[in-house]
Amino acid sequence: MPAPLLAGLSGLGFGLSLIVAIGAQNLYVLRQGLRREHVGAVVAICAASDAILISAGVAGAGALLDAVPWLGTAMRWGGAAFLLAYAALAARRSLHPGxxxxxxxxxxxxxxxxxxxxxxxxxxxxxxxxxxxxxxxMGSVAAGHGDGRWWFAVGAVLASVTWFAALGYGARLLRPLFARPAAWRVLDGGVALVMTAIAVGLLVGVA
Known part of the structure; x- marks a missing residue:
């Protein structure tokens, strides 16, 4: 197998292994997909953001986090505050659905x-x-592919685009289930729990 293709497939597989997980971003994409609400914009922002960050990681920008320790702490506090606020909104929707x-x-x-x-x-x-x-x-694993690291990045970006498009546009297949009010209450309750858990994990990391 040609080295560029191998690197690209490795990036695709590694990218999917990182992104296909229950998290705040994926749950929001799913919710917007179910509502058929600005799905294209949501998918584009998520995929484009990943492309920028993956490219930066492959280029070696990860060293910045090691060089500026307080930056990671600031991001944890800011991320935790936002997630807790969004979790509160989701909990309110779950308890008082409209x-x-x-x-x-x-x-x-x-x-x-x-x-x-x-x-x-x-x-x-x-x-x-x-x-x-x-x-x-991503940057560390890509570096192991030497000159093929940018092919690795292409594979990882492709994984991101494929996943977010499938999640956002494929969510409509679940709409019959979410025609029931109880299903939305369960989803919003799950969103609140997941985002609270992630926020607590961030705060524990700061402590």
Whole structure:
């Protein structure tokens, strides 16, 4: 197998192993996909952000986190604060569901594009784990491929694009299930629990 192809497949596999997991970003993409609400913008932001971070990691930007220790701490505090705030909103939706979650096709009830873009960007860039995965882990593994490291990056970016597109646009297949109010309450309750757990993990890392 040609070395560039091998490096690309390695990047694809490694990228999927990191991204296919229950996390704040994936849960938000799933929720927007279920609501069919600005899915293209959400997928584009997530995929483009990963492409930028993966490229930076392969280029060696991970050394910045080692050189500036306080930067990692600041990102943990900021990420934890945002996640706890979003968890509180999700918990409120779970305990007091409204019709907006169930009638997403009604344009009058759709969340504004700027709000969705801001939330997607925050869930992506305020999550310290994304920097560990892309700048540190991805960069380290890519370096092992020598001259083929950029093919590794291409594979990893392809994994990101494929996953977010499948999650965002494939979520509509679950819409019959989420026609039930109880299903939305369970989803929002799960979102609240996962985001709270991630935030606590970030704060424990700071302590």
């Amino acid at each position: 019709d907006d979650a169930l009638r997403a096709d009604d344009a009058g009830l759709r969340t504004g594009l700027l709000t969705v873009v801001g939330t997607t960007a925050a869930l992506t860039w305020l999550n310290p784990h994304v920097y560990l995965d892309t700048l540190v882990l």
